[in-house]
Amino acid sequence: MRILYNLEELEAAKNEYKQYSIAFIPTMGALHAGHLSLIDKANSVAEKVIVSIFVNPLQFGPNEDFSQYPRDIDRDINLLKSKKVDYLFCPNFTKDELLKIKQLQAEPKLADILCGKFRKGHFDGVVTIVNYFFELIEPDYAIFGEKDYQQLKIIETMVNNLSLNVKILAAEILREESGLAMSSRNVYLSQSSRIKADEIYKNLCSMSAEISKILAGDIELNKKIQRIIDSYKEKFINSGFEIDYIEYHWSRILIAARVDGVRLIDNIGV
Ligand code: AMP
Numbered sequence: 001m002r003i004l005y006n007l008e009e010l011e012a013a014k015n016e017y018k019q020y021s022i023a024f025i026p027t028m029g030a031l032h033a034g035h036l037s038l039i040d041k042a043n044s045v046a047e048k049v050i051v052s053i054f055v056n057p058l059q060f061g062p063n064e065d066f067s068q069y070p071r072d073i074d075r076d077i078n079l080l081k082s083k084k085v086d087y088l089f090c091p092n093f094t095k096d097e098l099l100k101i102k103q104l105q106a107e108p109k110l111a112d113i114l115c116g117k118f119r120k121g122h123f124d125g126v127v128t129i130v131n132y133f134f135e136l137i138e139p140d141y142a143i144f145g146e147k148d149y150q151q152l153k154i155i156e157t158m159v160n161n162l163s164l165n166v167k168i169l170a171a172e173i174l175r176e177e178s179g180l181a182m183s184s185r186n187v188y189l190s191q192s193s194r195i196k197a198d199e200i201y202k203n204l205c206s207m208s209a210e211i212s213k214i215l216a217g218d219i220e221l222n223k224k225i226q227r228i229i230d231s232y233k234e235k236f237i238n239s240g241f242e243i244d245y246i247e248y249h250w251s252r253i254l255i256a257a258r259v260d261g262v263r264l265i266d267n268i269g270v
Contacts, residue, residue, distance in 0.1 A: 006091055
């Protein structure tokens with residue numbers, strides 16, 4: 001695996017890899033098995049795989065965890081070396097430098113709901129950096145996890161709207177044995193918070209089962225779905241969660257919940 005720390009090194013690598021098909025996986029590091037599953041998918045579609053690790057300041061709000069976001073590049077490099085990764089791009093762009101690149105706005109219909117309601121400007125920061133990395137790397141494929149389902153939909157829309165020459169592939173959510181969606185932020189959960197966090201997936205599963213049953217019967221759909229969601233919202237709140245949202249979109253239930261101050265997101269198809 002070649003490690004590319006800056007634009008010059010990326011340009012030089014591009015001369016080597018441009019004859020191959022390229023799959024690109026953008027990450028913010030603190031890698032876990034969920035990220036590594038994206039690498040397997042990348043290798044199944046392309047000849048060369050490029051992973052990026054960059055904690056993007058543009059997608060963090062002023063009161064969010066940019067400075068506390070977990071970073072451990074040496075551990076990440078070792079994990080990546082256990083997989084077939086051809087290049088790791090880990091630039092150290094500053095926020096000021098990034099404010100000079102082309103700033104994009106995420107499709108408001110998709111970006112103003114769910115996480116976007118709680119993280120103003122977050123998805124603008126995401127599409128800006130993803131588009132910039134697409135311009136720099138010129139991949140044929142880019143792999144995104146369904147864990148960040150809203151992000152996936154927003155990136156797909158950006159690629160369509162700008163007619164970008166990259167195929168977006170979705171990868172399934174990888175979970176801990178307990179069902180908790182793997183996340184870099186899970187390291188912040190204490191043992192007791194983790195046990196509580198496990199309720200997210202358990203409740204998503206039973207909500208999904210209840211909603212599927214209603215969909216099959218097709219009676220007063222939206223009201224019934226909302227009633228189920230409301231009852232689970234209350235259940236979560238009673239067991240000490242702070243709920244940013246639980247909503248139904250794209251035939252999925254999506255949730256953002258805070259467990260002892262740690263913000264976790266998850267989703268499930270119905
Ligand atoms: P992040 O480093 O959190 O920005 O994530 C980088 C990529 O990995 C995104 O496309 C995420 O959706 C994906 N990802 C994160 N967690 C998981 C997971 N548990 N399963 C599958 N993909 C994931």
